[in-house]
Amino acid sequence: MSKSTQRWRGACLAAMLAVAPTLQAQTDDAQKPAAPESVSGQALDRVIAIVDDDVVLYSELQDAVQRAEFNAKRAKRELPPPDQFRRQVFDQLVLDSLQLQIANRAGVRISDAELNEAMERVARQNNMTLEQFSQALTKDGLPYAVAREQLRKEMLIQRVQQGSVNEHVQITDQEIDSFLNSAEGRAAIAPQYHVLHALIPMPERADKAQIKQFADQLTARLRAGEDFNKVIATAGPVPVQGGDLGWRSDESLPSLLADVVPALKSGQVADPIVSSSGYHLVKLAEVRGKGEVIRQTKARHILLKPSAIRSDEQCKQLANDLRQRAIGGADFGQLARQYSEDIGSAMEGGELGWTSPGQLVDAFQKAMDSTTPGTISEPFHSRYGWHIVLVEERRQQDVTTELRQNMARNYLHEKKYQDELDGWLRKIRDEAYVDIKKI
Secondary structure, three states: OOHHHHHHHHHHHHHHHHHOHHHHHHHHHHHOOOOOEOOOOOEOOOEEEEEOOEEEEHHHHHHHHHHHHHHHHHOOOOOOOHHHHHHHHHHHHHHHHHHHHHHHHHOOOOOHHHHHHHHHHHHHHOOOOHHHHHHHHHHOOOOHHHHHHHHHHHHHHHHHHHHHHHHHOOOOHHHHHHHHOOHHHHHHOOOEEEEEEEEEEOOOOOOHHHHHHHHHHHHHHHHOOOOHHHHHOOOOOOOOEEEEEEEEEOOOOOHHHOOOHHHOOOOOEOOOEEEOOEEEEEEEEEEEOOOOEEEEEEEEEEEEOOOOOOOHHHHHHHHHHHHHHHHOOOOHHHHHHHHOOOOOOHHHOOEEEEEOOOOOOHHHHHHHHOOOOOOEOOOEEEOOEEEEEEEEEEEEEEOHHHHHHHHHHHHHHHHHHHHHHHHHHHHHHHHOOEEEOOO
């Protein structure tokens, strides 16, 4: 759309606002979600800006400022002066509006299944069930439905950004090699360890044998898979101190743990370490940036998506029929070419190649892992639709070199992506029709 066309459409919208406030209120109700309530509980619907084919309401700005202030205080971040902060929030609302309009014109959608999965993932990241997360949001003054809709918008914006920016970000093999050989590269991809640590103190007059026995008991429970925090909260001859040390590089590990932690594998618990302070319990929760041998799976799949002409149940039934045909001797690759709706793999006979843990969505990974090589899974559902998967082979693969290259590629991509994104956001803002009223 040209700038002149945008200005004409914006001027028409401005005229409608001026001569038909009642019509505008009806239009806002039809096109926008209900305006959030202000602190006083009264809906505020004054238009403060026209942004191409959309408007920004005073109530939206008020609520956005309140949310931003709340998040900043919770994160203990210092805020700029009020007027400057308010303008920053307003500018972000304008950018969000422009990106959501792009999403709408492009037909970008976030399904309820995707949104539900995202909400559950956020809840898990906060160590809560979805019900607990909903209650916590409500307690903070943010209704679950509002938070859910906000997340949908954020997912739409992220999808628009990725689609608009990713194609302009190119990383060459030469850039990767140069980065890996640089001091910055070596530091960026150095192994990092997520360490859980606790100390069982050794008072001067303590029964040393009793303390050692207690340390051995807690270690055995940790190795049996019990929760770390639950174990160290166990009552004993002395109170246990410590907890999560977070992510640490080799250089930032405490000297006592410097030789122990790098020798552990993810999930492994070390033997109790004795020092002048007492017994130290150490568990390596996760490790990243360190090459290891992993199990990879070679597979093919068929994806069937529910639509207006085929229900979810019909997709499941067709998946089961195709599975029976393949078991009966039909060529799985040919069936995939004929029926699969996965654009990326259908023409290749459903071929996924060798995949590593974490590459595929959880539902797919779980079904694939539980399927014996040479057999076809039962139909299963993911956020994309119904699948059947043929597991062809499995292997143990040393991915050290591949992992280093992927980490370097991701690091460089993130740097370039942010630069491209900043430029793209400036471009859509400069080309937009934005008529700012009183904010």
